[in-house]
Amino acid sequence: MLDKLRIVLIGTSHPGNIGGTARAMHNMGLADLALVAPRCEVYGSESHARASGADALVSNAKVYATLEEAVGDCTFVVGASARVRHLPWPMLTPRALGERLPGECAPEAAQAALVFGREDSGMTNGELQRCHAHVHIPTNPDFSSLNLAAAVQVLAYECRLAALGADDAPDTPFGVEWDNPPASHEDLERFFAHLERTLTEIDFHDPENPRQLMARLRRLFMRSHIDSMEMNILRGILGAVNKQSRALARQESHDGNG
Structure with a gap:
């Protein structure tokens, strides 16, 4: 250890x-x-x-x-x-x-x-x-x-x-054999950057008036002890949100020009 x-x-x-x-x-x-x-x-x-x-x-x-x-x-x-x-x-x-x-x-x-x-x-x-x-x-x-x-x-x-x-002592942080290794700090930081970009893109987060939103979300996810597969799922969800948000923005732009 x-x-x-x-x-x-x-x-x-x-x-x-x-x-x-x-x-x-x-x-x-x-x-x-x-x-x-x-x-x-x-x-x-x-x-x-x-x-x-x-x-x-x-x-x-x-x-x-x-x-x-x-x-x-x-x-x-x-x-x-x-x-x-x-x-x-x-x-x-x-x-x-x-x-x-x-x-x-x-x-x-x-x-x-x-x-x-x-x-x-x-x-x-x-x-x-x-x-x-x-x-x-x-x-x-x-x-x-x-x-x-x-x-x-x-x-x-x-x-x-x-x-x-x-x-x-327990063999794992969860007391049972886990199926995937924990996410690294580097992976977590990439996720937090992606999360902030996405929340800003959908107008949920205002970087000019953050009100501790990202700090509280960081505390939540750090406390959750995310594994590598869960990290891939979360990044995939954010990617899907990005795709839908941009498609909606293009549609609104097209409708506005029509």
């Missing part, structure tokens, strides 16, 4: 936090580190020094321009968030996250990601809305700020506990 878990850091501003994260990951048996638009030197002496023996994770860390690229192949994405958001999202405790991971990682094509935001501002609402769920570490409310590497350590520990006890 641990080999299917990626740690993603967004906009990291201090190389020591990259090294500290690598060390925390290596302690818990994780090896896949991804960095999104880092704001500091990644492979320099300070990050390697803080890695304290986990240098290989720093050297092998992949750098991406966007979160979408970093988690494009992932089927389960969880964002770490310490702040209450205006639009609530499915929220997990670290222990509940660990308990859920074995099922999420069971399918052959599964890939999970834990995403951590910037040291100074965390993750944006848009980034968090690209996650299936959020995880919150219940710290002391009078002193709640965690160092980035410490936050990674807490969640990595829960993931390791879950992996050690995976023999007693």
Whole structure:
């Protein structure tokens, strides 16, 4: 299970936090580190020094321009968030996250990601809305700020506990043998773009006055854990709506010119 878990850091501003994260990951048996638009030197002496023996994770860390690229192949994405958001999202405790991971990682094509935001501002609402769920570490409310590497350590520990006890966990996220692999994050993002275009085309969605429509629909579909066949069906439905909408528009144009 641990080999299917990626740690993603967004906009990291201090190389020591990259090294500290690598060390925390290596302690818990994780090896896949991804960095999104880092704001500091990644492979320099300070990050390697803080890695304290986990240098290989720093050297092998992949750098991406966007979160979408970093988690494009992932089927389960969880964002770490310490702040209450205006639009609530499915929220997990670290222990509940660990308990859920074995099922999420069971399918052959599964890939999970834990995403951590910037040291100074965390993750944006848009980034968090690209996650299936959020995880919150219940710290002391009078002193709640965690160092980035410490936050990674807490969640990595829960993931390791879950992996050690995976023999007693469900084999799939649904508790039964599923007939199709889960849709990837990349597939979901293409679907959301197609959905927004279609809803705009049929005048259901106004991009100039969105009223959280797409955010709420994103939350609905991310919560549904769509598989690849269901994704094909949904895209097919949207394609049929597009075809009918354009045919109707042509007919109305023809009638108006007649």
